[in-house]
Amino acid sequence: MELSGIFVAVGVVLLVVVCWFGFYYLANSPMLSPEATAKVVGNCGDTMEMSLRIRDDRVEKTRYSSDGCSISQQCIEAAAMLAQGKTIEEVRKINMMHVIDIVGDLPDSHLHCAQLAETTLQHAIGDYVQKQRRMS
Template sequence: MTDKLDEFVENLQQQIFDETREAFGEAGFQRWRNPLYRGPLADADSHARVTGECGDTMEIFLKFKENRVCDAAYLTDGCGSSTVCGSFAAEMAIGRTPDELTDITGDAVLEKLGNFPEEDRHCAFLAAATVQEALNLYMNNIVSEK
């Protein structure tokens, strides 16, 4: 019986992987399996938390050095789609100036993914909105320090 259960579980896992790869594309599937930039960034210069219409919450952490993002991270309490989008949004922020961060939009995240389920596209817009809020808070902090 154990062999049949093991075989069933293995087949089910493979089916889930195949369906996720088809839905997210290869890049999204790999990021779903091994999210990058996940976790809090203790020494962040800016941190934003935004809750989307779907109820998922995204947090983005940005660390700046010489007017460029030198490190970024995300956290989410959302689904795998939010995880993938948060990971790509954090990655897209690294190396950018504040002005260049404004180019991180929901559409830009989706373009980076290449393939994403229509019903989950809102997660890309949540990730981008959170990056923009972190940027806004960072810029407001710079202005208030002057």
């Protein structure tokens, strides 16, 4: 392979990587000025973050992330899906069993992922309620 062929191959790979990360960022851009946020680190070391846009005491939009395993990511996504479109009081009733119902049976070693997702969601709702009290 000639030197120019190597440069072309490296350029193509670099272009694919840049496009992939650009698309990922656009599809998962951070929420600007969310009404509620939470960042919780579990005992396992996984971190989950959730931001909520709330209008008329109803969750209008969610953004979430986790630096944990795929099960951890599925659990925080399930918690966000469960909260979408619900009132604050309805979201307060969401627990880890609801998350497990969406994700499916979890091995005992990963039940903490559903618990962490529940905790993150409830901390975000707590953040919203606390901000509302300060504004009153």
